[in-house]
Amino acid sequence: MIEEKVGFCTLCKSRCGTINVVENGWLKKVVPNPDHPTGKAMCLKGRSAPEVVHNSRRLTAPLRRTTPKSDPDPRWMEISWDEALDEIADRLKGHVARGGPESVAFAVTSGSSSPLSDSTYWILRFGELIERAAFDWDFVRDWTNAPYLVRSDNDRLARSL
Numbered sequence: 001m002i003e004e005k006v007g008f009c010t011l012c013k014s015r016c017g018t019i020n021v022v023e024n025g026w027l028k029k030v031v032p033n034p035d036h037p038t039g040k041a042m043c044l045k046g047r048s049a050p051e052v053v054h055n056s057r058r059l060t061a062p063l064r065r066t067t068p069k070s071d072p073d074p075r076w077m078e079i080s081w082d083e084a085l086d087e088i089a090d091r092l093k094g095h096v097a098r099g100g101p102e103s104v105a106f107a108v109t110s111g112s113s114s115p116l117s118d119s120t121y122w123i124l125r126f127g128e129l130i131e132r133a134a135f136d137w138d139f140v141r142d143w144t145n146a147p148y149l150v151r152s153d154n155d156r157l158a159r160s161l
């Protein structure tokens, strides 16, 4: 059965309106949806979405490296999300214990160049969660008394000030 599902491309911040052609549960084709305000055209990345979604090399679970970084034949093993998060939290605690909280920073790439655009705020929240859980910080934002603010692609924050 072939279906045409109206949606939008999530591969960057532009969120172009799309029509997604699905055959028996498989995304076969993505084309512009001219009835959508941002659906007059799509770039090649958006049109390639079926290759991304169904690529056998697509990462869908955390991987732990099992060989040194210098190994010419890197190996990985799949682990659960709980294992990955616990391991990351433990490593962050170790960094903080050795170098202080300022030895760790979180960053997110530009939403214009990445399919992470819908996940940015979740990643920032994750960073805050790790900060609180791993560092035992009593984390309070005091924007009005901060001598400096560094803005990094956070329009919502900038508008709220």
Ligand code: SF4
Residues within 6 Å of the ligand: 009, 010, 011, 012, 013, 014, 015, 016, 041, 042, 043, 044, 045, 046, 047
């Ligand atoms: S990746 Fe291309 S098609 Fe998808 S939202 Fe961005 S510009 Fe539009």
